[in-house]
Amino acid sequence: MNKLTSILMYGLTGTVATASFSSCKNMKKEEVKKPMNIVYIMCDDHSFQTISAYDRRYMQTPNIDRIANEGVRFTNSFVANSLSGPSRACMLTGKHSHANGYTDNADGNMFDGSQQTFPKLLQQAGYQTAMIGKWHLGSEPTGFNHWDILVGQGDYYNPTFIRNGEKLKREGYATNIVTDVALNWMDSIRDENKPFCLFIHHKAPHRTWMPDLCDLDLYEDVTYPMPKNFYDKYEGRIPASKQEMSIIEDMDLVYDLKMADKENEIHTNTGLEGYGRYLYNALNPEQKAVWDKHYDPIIAKFKKDKLSGKALAEWKYQQYMHDYMRVIHSVDRNVGRVLDYLEAHGLLENTMIVYTSDQGFYMGEHGWFDKRFMYEESFRTPLLVRLPGGKKGDVDEMVQNIDYGPTILDLAGVQVPEDMHGVSFLPLLRGEEVPEWRSSLYYHFYEYPAEHSVCRHYGVRTDRYKLIHFYNDVDCWELYDLQADPSEMNNIFGKPGTEEITKQLKQEMLKLQERYDDPIRNQYKD
Template sequence: MKKISVILLILVGTVSVFVALKPHKPKRPNIVFIMSDDHAYQAISAYDKRLTSTPNIDRIAKDGMLFTNACVTNSICAPSRAVILTGKHSHINGKVDNYFPFDTTNITFPQLLQANGYQTAMFGKLHFGNNPKGFDEFQILPDQGNYYNPDIITKKEGPKKLMGYVTDLITDITLNWLKNERDPDKPFFLAYLHKAPHREWIPAERHYKEFIHKTFPEPSTLFDNYEGRGSAAKEAEMNLLKHMNWAGDSKVFPENMKKLGIKESHSYDIALYNATVGRMNPEQRKVWDDTYRPMNEEFMKKYPSMTEKEKMQWRYQRYMQDYLGCIASVDEGVGKVLDFLKENGLDENTIVVYTSDQGFYLGEHGWFDKRFIFDESFKTPLIVKWPGIIKAGSKNSQMVQNLDFAQTFLEAAGIKPPSDMQGESLIPIFKGQGKNFRDAAYYHYYEYPSVHMVKRHYGIVTEQFKLIHFYYDVDEWELYDRRKDKNELKNVYNDPAYAKIKADLHKKLAQLRIKYKDSEELDKMYIAKYKELEKSGKIFR
């Protein structure tokens, strides 16, 4: 009997040693994907401290990696989101602009995460489609959504109306899911998606009362005259003074516009003001009026004697006060989510990403909006933390794109990406092993002629150079030296000193067009389809 007991003990000990020696399968990371709409990298203090402070977004940079050349493939809202979800360029996923429909036969990375054991949730602004695939739970804003008392589409309860400020509501919904609906036995993918700071820039009342009194430094190119460049920059309709709405954007009361003889910038100027501010309940509206009426009264006294330069400067300050006021709430919400992850022991095995669907002009070149391949529009904030993988406080200047998110998340989850995805995993860069990552990014913008009138163009961008082809109603090429000309003011396409560089970039651009399956034939096809939409009256001008 003793002999049998000894043998059993030896066997048990052997099994225990075997189990101990067996490699431990690492736990798959959670993924929190935070995206704001039209959040310029210039408006994050981890990138640039001149305009505002974003201490909570900066926490991600402090604990992770900040990308200084992250960029998009197509700088416009819905197409950018389609690229992120599919890992495919716009001409492949079908969503080339805000009018063309998304090809719903595309497989998105959340579908693959969900099919492979991840719990998935999306809260906030999707911007296209009301039934996102691959999510166990979603609550999303219809189309652009509203800043105050927004409508929302839910997976379980259908449409409903919420009371409050949209950024705070999206944060509260997100935290409720993390606290009460998350399955602790599953890894999760959480898309936490803000409407802010999208136009018409309505901050939370706690912030507009603060920001309306602030003054911000002007960009050096606020009064750009576009000399030395082609027709695209000259003809774009994004000028703060000429094209920004007086009521909808600058918050000049419609009755004051009438008294001053100010005409609407667009037919929808006053209508947008009424539609946004008109959603406020009486208590919200009183705070709004009490804050913005004094600003209006001061403006009415100044306006009759203001020069064109002074009007431009006034409109820039008004823009920044509301735009940056919107971001203040986003930063607070990010802080709450980060705090929850830390307090509940989730932060050590969670990838946290902060980004935007594209960049945005904050008065540079006299502009607002996006669309161009020029840096303020083309570049997007990207900050990622992943404890144990990414070195805290690191920076990267390589040409990474929103095209890369899908494959990155799938690889992190141990899932093989579909062969038709066109991005590259960022994980080697996270680990400091991205030496052979792409050396050039491809870009293509389609929505013309339409609102803001930015011409169709495609191009190639490296860390030092940018070659652009504007087409459709023109045939113009532009070349910029990004290191010597950081504001992109001088087109050196015809400069003999850049002849060799130009030839090399033309060759590489042609190769990228082939690699990503883009072509003149596709350009012509999308132009023909766009003209059909124009004829049917579906294009917004």
């Protein structure tokens, strides 16, 4: 259906009224209930720890917090596969990775755009859809009236985009540009007579955490607190000891920490040094001048100090944290621009605003950066939602990114397909009691062998316990009591007294694998 001949329209109270679109012009203004728009803002690798609505240890994010203050903060929001491409595929399809076919970011892997996605279903219901920013799924976007996406991972500075199939390079900083393009779409391209669903996908704060020029000196005087388990020894956790995402061992001085010295004296052994120097050389002369003013003194001091051991490790941590927070500051500023636009144009009253990330991220916990593991920092993701007329405050029920599509379809009055694994959490947004909400979540990570060497694993999480099975190259189990051990330092699998809870969790895991038809259930029955 290409025309809005009939649409389910939600008023501010969330009640439903059906009206002929063509007859709306003849109805009195007070009788027309505007259909609900959706603005979905998603960052890449934004940790919940660095949003002040969740955690105030590191920085303030007043604009992102505004969404929480005027809406809800999900305290138990998780992903199905903590890796950028697969996570996005789960979000678009409402299905776990094995069902949507995009399990990992292997070279040449492409999302099957011919399959059912919730943007396509919105289009069929008369919505206009737009995808702006980071796509990162290999194939071209489908299900969008307009798309303007970064090429691959995207660059922080002077990035190349593909706009409806046409490549173009834009000068400037990616977070600002993505916001500019999104605001322009709302202002000049969309049909104001139709409801819309706009996806604003930022590259930030993905590695290598390159701040905007105006933010380079931000937080200079801040010393960030070290996680208590920064020097984790990984006792009882074999896969954790095999990873290659250690700040101490694997974070590259030139690529990650911007030590691309002009004298070419700083060298690294991760294989990333050359690309780090490429990123610097890709800056235009004006950008380089500002960049050099900030980084040249840091490089000079680093050479003079000749750090090693613990001192080097903690210097790397502080450098990482400073750049990451500066990148988030730019994200927060641009979220403010979007909110201000919606308010100035009278769109706040009928637009649901979502802020989330494609997964969580390690801010030095276990000594790490990156994601992938089912441990809390990467499995858990921020989710803030402002629904006009909806609930304000915290939502503690467990939700997952496979639920986003069903929720948005539900909001738009579109029937949720039965083959979607996720469920609509719209009732939770409205503050309704949902007595039989899910009591467990399923997770499955596939990408091994690959970057960061995180072993394949699947697992189940309840409100208190987490059971993980690492498989394929290893065969080991981990069990955590999240109440007694929230940092997941003590693997209690096989310990006396855990027999009954282990049995229950294995049964629950198998039940979820059967519900979602994950073929792994036939290979590793225990």
